[in-house]
Amino acid sequence: MxxxxxxxxxxxxxxxxxxxxxxxxxxxxxxxxxxxxxxxxxxxxxxxxxxxxxxxxxxxxxxxxxxxxxxxxxxxxxxxxxxxxxxxxxxxxxxxxxxNLLPHGDFDVEAYKTKLANYIKAVRTPGLRMLLETIFSGATYERFVTNPAGMRMHHAYLGGLLQHSVDVTGLAVALAEQIEGVDKDLVIAGALLHDIGKIREISAEIGFPYTSEGRLLGHITMSCMMVQEAAAKLRLPSSR
Missing domain, CATH: 2.40.50.140 (Nucleic acid-binding proteins)
Incomplete structure (x- = not known):
């Protein structure tokens, strides 16, 4: 070592x-x-x-x-x-x-998977709930719980994206509970999805290299595209 x-x-x-x-x-x-x-x-x-x-x-x-x-x-x-x-x-x-080349975070992956599932279940708005269930399924879900959240700067280890997104959601919910008139469902959905494009931007392979798509578009643009694609598939209206 x-x-x-x-x-x-x-x-x-x-x-x-x-x-x-x-x-x-x-x-x-x-x-x-x-x-x-x-x-x-x-x-x-x-x-x-x-x-x-x-x-x-x-x-x-x-x-x-x-x-x-x-x-x-x-x-x-x-x-x-x-x-x-x-x-x-x-x-x-x-x-x-x-x-020795695949960094692992010091956290309970299964516990964070459970937290993710519980946040999705807590969303009561039908359209948002369907959107989250659609995106966090299949191959997208598997990549989400495996990918790092960064190459080196933060949460640069397997499962880092899962940990980062769930922790951000926890902070966002805690703040939402202190402010009147906040749509908590929208807060949860936004927090869980804010970095979803990183599954296309950063590879979980050795070294966590950026993909060609990631270098060209970046995770913010790809996050928006993924949400838009899922919403179109579900035929959700553009506004609630």
Whole structure:
């Protein structure tokens, strides 16, 4: 695990590689640098091997590899931070252990699934209730309870979108109960659906990369589109 890396040791493990720069070194060679990640943390890397640099140059986003190299102190960093000098980079095989590359949140997933179901049941307006039941079903539901809520910034782990959305709903309901004249059904529906487009924007694959659709449209636009599509399927009126 990256958190256990110490200067002077050789390492070999599955890591997520994020390339930040590829360029030419002062001696006429080439280099690539960036970050290596696993569930325990992150560490900088540098690579001078021309063949590996070419491989890294072709990456379109965060990619998992079986990595081998030496841990050293980055003498060009004022903080004298550790870095890995990569000497080997191989594609993962089916038998490779990659459990250290899929972050899991410290929360009870089943309990949050129950909270989600209870919030939907609490909605009494027929149209909104049907809308929620339609969206939170089938493949969409499975992706919703599995996807992260972000690549790195917040809830960046499996099930993060479920936890984030349910917690936001809890806060929204608590506020709605303190204000007169608030449509609590609309509050619940809006809170549960506010990030639903992230199931199309961010992949639950290793590294949680953005999808092409996500980069082009963003989750806000896609959330609106998903709600509109479900409403049209149910032939719900545009206003209540």
């Amino acid at each position: 990256i958190k256990d890396f110490k200067a002077g040791i050789k390492v070999c493990q599955a890591v997520l590689v994020r390339v930040q720069k590829v360029g030419n070194s002062s001696n006429g060679g080439v280099f690539a640098r960036g970050m290596l990640e696993d569930n325990s943390g992150r560490i900088a890397f540098i690579c001078f091997d021309a063949m590996l640099v070419d491989k890294l140059r072709e990456l379109e986003g965060p990619t998992a590899f079986m990595m081998g190299g030496n841990v050293d102190i980055n003498k060009f960093n004022n903080d004298m931070m550790l870095q890995v000098v990569i000497q080997r980079l191989e594609n993962l095989l089916p038998q490779d252990d990659i459990s």
